[in-house]
Amino acid sequence: MLRRLPAPPLSPALAGRALSALLRRIARRNPAILSRLGPHGAARFLIDVTDAPLLLLMEPQAQRMTAHRRSAAPVPGHDAAIRGRLAAFLAMLHGSEDGDALFFSGELAIAGDTSAVLALRNALDDAELDLTAELEALARPPLDVWLRRMMAAAARRSGYVLSREV
Amino acid sequence: MMELVCPAGTPAALRAAVDAGAHTVYCGFADETNARNFPGLNFSRPEMAEGVAYAKARGARVLVAINTFPRAGEQALWHRAVADAHGAGAHAVILADPGLIAHAADTHPDLRLHLSVQAAAANPDAINFYAESFGIRRVVLPRVLTVEEITAINREIDIETEVFVFGGLCVMAEGRCSLSSWATGLSPNMNGVCSPASHVVYDEVAGQNEARLGGLLIHRTPKGAPVPYPTLCKGCFTAPATDTGPAQTGHIFEDPVSLDATELIPRLQRAGVTALKIEGRQRSRAYVAQVVRAFRAAVEAAEAGAPMPAGLLAKLTEGQSATTGAYAKTWR
Numbered sequence: 001m002l003r004r005l006p007a008p009p010l011s012p013a014l015a016g017r018a019l020s021a022l023l024r025r026i027a028r029r030n031p032a033i034l035s036r037l038g039p040h041g042a043a044r045f046l047i048d049v050t051d052a053p054l055l056l057l058m059e060p061q062a063q064r065m066t067a068h069r070r071s072a073a074p075v076p077g078h079d080a081a082i083r084g085r086l087a088a089f090l091a092m093l094h095g096s097e098d099g100d101a102l103f104f105s106g107e108l109a110i111a112g113d114t115s116a117v118l119a120l121r122n123a124l125d126d127a128e129l130d131l132t133a134e135l136e137a138l139a140r141p142p143l144d145v146w147l148r149r150m151m152a153a154a155a156r157r158s159g160y161v162l163s164r165e166v
Numbered sequence: 167m168m169e170l171v172c173p174a175g176t177p178a179a180l181r182a183a184v185d186a187g188a189h190t191v192y193c194g195f196a197d198e199t200n201a202r203n204f205p206g207l208n209f210s211r212p213e214m215a216e217g218v219a220y221a222k223a224r225g226a227r228v229l230v231a232i233n234t235f236p237r238a239g240e241q242a243l244w245h246r247a248v249a250d251a252h253g254a255g256a257h258a259v260i261l262a263d264p265g266l267i268a269h270a271a272d273t274h275p276d277l278r279l280h281l282s283v284q285a286a287a288a289n290p291d292a293i294n295f296y297a298e299s300f301g302i303r304r305v306v307l308p309r310v311l312t313v314e315e316i317t318a319i320n321r322e323i324d325i326e327t328e329v330f331v332f333g334g335l336c337v338m339a340e341g342r343c344s345l346s347s348w349a350t351g352l353s354p355n356m357n358g359v360c361s362p363a364s365h366v367v368y369d370e371v372a373g374q375n376e377a378r379l380g381g382l383l384i385h386r387t388p389k390g391a392p393v394p395y396p397t398l399c400k401g402c403f404t405a406p407a408t409d410t411g412p413a414q415t416g417h418i419f420e421d422p423v424s425l426d427a428t429e430l431i432p433r434l435q436r437a438g439v440t441a442l443k444i445e446g447r448q449r450s451r452a453y454v455a456q457v458v459r460a461f462r463a464a465v466e467a468a469e470a471g472a473p474m475p476a477g478l479l480a481k482l483t484e485g486q487s488a489t490t491g492a493y494a495k496t497w498r
């Protein structure tokens with residue numbers, strides 16, 4: 001679905017700022033994520049959503065997420081990389097698919113510091129995040145209600161898992 | 167009904183297991199005292215107490231695995247784990263080391279003790295020794311026995327037996343774990359880390375997936391094909407050519423497949439097995455929820471004398487294929 005969409009109106013800088021705000025909010029409300037990550041919180045994770053236009057670099061400890069144009073060389077420096085389609089990332093985050101199963105089947109691929117990826121996967125799995133709820137909470141009423149409806153419609157149309165299932 | 171014993175590597179997985187119908191959940195503290203000491207996994211002391219309370223409120227029980235072997239001079243860490251599991255209200259602790267078992271029996275006489283698969287007690291004499299010496303109430307049988315052997319064991323022992331029915335085929339017996347220790351310098355049995363992620367590297371080399379452990383190439387698969395985790399006891403080995411034959415490459419010890427003994431549940435029930443165990447504390451809450459739901463349906467079907475549901479979980483198994491393991495074959 002994303003391939004057919006025009007390039008996002010957001011510049012990488014704006015996308016990074018919005019994502020960092022989301023990340024800070026998630027870290028604030030789920031302190032267990034950083035404690036589970038332990039020393040791996042300092043790792044830089046390259047999130048390569050292959051059907052999205054931007055590469056994301058996540059730094060949990062610094063609570064920073066930056067977006068980078070796929071075409072812009074070189075790839076930002078990182079300690080670990082996770083690559084896969086958006087559907088796989090969303091299904092894993094929301095508990096509808098098992099991360100190992102996605103990995104065994106090749107739907108997700110990892111490179112670099114395997115320990116850090118494992119720690120991140122386990123920390124996020126325990127946090128039971130719900131992206132729709134997180135986005136909703138960032139918006140002011142009545143925008144939150146509109147957002148919830150839009151996410152539900154998007155989930156129906158795209159088949160993406162946009163809120164928590166387990 | 168047979169008791170379903172389910173894994174939880176995180177509090178979220180514990181809740182998922184209980185909600186999906188687990189009778190019992192097993193978990194461990196976030197340190198070397200349990201055999202799944204992986205990054206980001208396991209329970210702090212407060213999380214354990216909350217997990218026990220969550221389970222109890224819904225009629226389920228929590229077992230705490232303290233199933234690695236204490237290092238000389240470091241026993242206090244393991245002793246503290248037993249005391250804290252008891253304090254948290256665990257239904258039982260799962261132990262492997264005879265010294266730790268003796269300590270637990272002496273110090274916590276009212277704490278129920280289970281014998282871990284790590285103890286590798288696979289015959290009636292060994293099991294009766296643990297039962298008589300320390301009051302062990304249940305033995306988790308290593309995955310090296312046939313159903314007939316389990317039946318024979320149950321005839322000669324008075325304590326409960328628990329057997330694995332699903333998940334990674336982790337035998338933890340016959341010296342296999344030494345392979346992982348040799349490759350990484352860290353021990354599955356002592357440090358709770360089998361083929362630790364810190365020593366694992368996945369890479370794409372010349373259009374193929376490679377998985378290495380401690381620098382050693384364990385698996386090579388074509389691009390797009392499943393890549394097993396590089397667990398050395400399930401690795402691919404090449405035996406050099408000899409006078410009698412050419413070089414051979416294959417899985418010498420164990421194939422990188424998972425155990426699925428669903429179809430054997432009625433036979434295991436007749437063999438006198440009390441509890442069925444699902445492996446996978448390192449897996450996600452999604453895995454736990456799906457597997458527990460499927461096995462709860464299976465034990466209910468077994469209770470009602472109905473046929474076993476089949477093939478529900480293929481996608482969740484390592485290498486995406488499953489085996490009935492040693493239960494229905496003779497050991498290689």
Ligand code: SF4
Binds near residue numbers: 335336344397398
């Ligand atoms: S080496 Fe094999 S048997 Fe030992 S812990 Fe690892 S998977 Fe299990």
